[in-house]
Amino acid sequence: MARSRHDEGSGKEARKYVPTAESVRRGQRLEQWLKEHEFEASEFSREANISKMSISLYLQGKLDVANMRQRTVEKLLGAMHVSDSWAWTFFDIPEARRKEWRTFRDAPMGHGEEAPQQVVTFLLDASLSGEGYALPEGTTLTLDPLSLTRGLLVCRLPGRYVLARPDAVPAQGEVLGQLVKVAPAAHE
Incomplete structure (x- = not known):
């Protein structure tokens, strides 16, 4: 989990994000996906409707992809056109986070309904x-x-x-x- 710390300055608190090995690895995976799909970060930001600053912080590992809010997960995976389960594996989302780190898209892309019994x-x-x-x-x-x-x-x-x-x-x-x-x- 990327951690934040507050620096004292000229009366304002500046928020700095401290990357962890896991958050950096997830950022690298997102960057890899963007390159493989020939997306510039700014173009993907528009497509996903996620701010350029947030995309930049995720790519650097200063924000951890695994700690995205559910609404941001919806935007990210919708723009990537990938299923929740694919993204769990690709970004190595911990099992404990998967209840919140998911979308409500219809199956098979999301978890809007149960998967069929015979697969x-x-x-x-x-x-x-x-x-x-x-x-x-x-x-x-x-x-x-x-x-x-x-x-x-x-x-x-x-x-x-x-x-x-x-x-x-x-x-x-x-x-x-x-x-x-x-x-x-x-x-x-």
Whole structure:
């Protein structure tokens, strides 16, 4: 957790943030994500509706991503187009923080409703895109193969995968199931 301290100066208290190893690591992960998705911090700030100063402090580890308020988590993950569970893994959010560090988006991206009972895990052997999402090869998906009429569906096409709503499934695509959860690709 990034700590703050107050400095005495000319009668005003200046707030300084002291990074911790964990907050710096999470800031580096956010910076890595921004670079991989070709975002400038200021552009991402506008997209997420999070102040430039806050984004800068998160990137430096002076504010800890793991200590974001729930509303800020909603903005961050919405702009990143990633699921809560993916972000928990990517940012190494401690288990104890996950009750508050989540969104209220509908499943599978958030925790607005319970996940289906019967699920399978699936490792992408090619990239997946669609509905504003882009996932690289090697990403692990959790799918509900029995739910084919609601949510976002994963469809296999030659050499790639597509994420689509039930009314927009490509005619030539093989529907694998409803997306329940996304885990990040393993880093080497």
